Amino acid sequence: MKAEILSIRFLHEGWNRFGLAQVRLQDGSVAERAIEDHGDSVGILPYDPVRRVATLVRELRVPPLFASGEQVQLEAPAGLIDDGGPQENARREVLEEVGLRLHDLEFVGATYSCASLTTEKIHLFLAPYGLADRTEAGGGAEGEHENIRVVEMPLAELAAEADRAAITDLKTLTLILALRARHPELFPA
Incomplete structure (x- = not known):
C-alpha cells in the first residue's frame, strides 16, 4: 500500500506555512504529521x-x-x-x-x-x-x-x-x- 495524505490543516500562513497532515501510512494506519513549507x-x-x-x-x-x-x-x-x-x-x-x-x-x-x-x-x-x-x-x-x-x-x-x-x-x-x-x-x- 502507498502512503497518502488524507487532509492538511494549516495553522499559520505567512512567509512560511505550518500545517498538520493526516496521513495514511504504508501499513494502513493513520497518523498526524507536521509540515513546514517555505x-x-x-x-x-x-x-x-x-x-x-x-x-x-x-x-x-x-x-x-x-x-x-x-x-x-x-x-x-x-x-x-x-x-x-x-x-x-x-x-x-x-x-x-x-x-x-x-x-x-x-x-x-x-x-x-x-x-x-x-x-x-x-x-x-x-x-x-x-x-x-x-x-x-x-x-x-x-x-x-x-x-x-x-x-x-x-x-x-x-x-x-x-x-x-x-x-x-x-x-x-x-x-x-x-x-x-x-x-x-x-x-x-
Whole structure:
C-alpha cells in the first residue's frame, strides 16, 4: 500500500506555512504529521583557491537562540529561491550577503534540509572566486534586518572547525566536506 495524505490543516500562513497532515501510512494506519513549507533554497560555499580561504557569514538565527542560547552561527551564504533557477539565486544571495560576484558554480547536490518536518530542498554549490570578484560590501538585503557579518577564513581553519564538530549548520558542514573531498589539494596534508 502507498502512503497518502488524507487532509492538511494549516495553522499559520505567512512567509512560511505550518500545517498538520493526516496521513495514511504504508501499513494502513493513520497518523498526524507536521509540515513546514517555505519553498526551496540555495547554499553556497565561496572559496578562493589561490589564497585558500572561504567566505562565510555570521548571523543571528532565532531557533538556535531558543534551543541552546547560541547567538550566531558560522554559515555558508544561503537563501530562498525566488524568481529564476538555483544557480541564478545562488549568485544573487552571495552578492547580497558577502559582496562576491560569482562566475563558476560547482553543483554538489539538492537535498531535503530536514525531511521529517520541512518541504525545503536546498541546492548546494561550491564556488571559486578571486580578489577581483569582491564588488560589494555584502551584509544582506536592504530591509531584511539580517545583520550579517562577513567572515573570510583560511580553509585549514575551516576544516579544523569541522573536525572538532564546531560547525553547527548542516548545509555548511556538508559544503566543507564536499570541498575537502573534491579539492583535497586546497587543504594541508
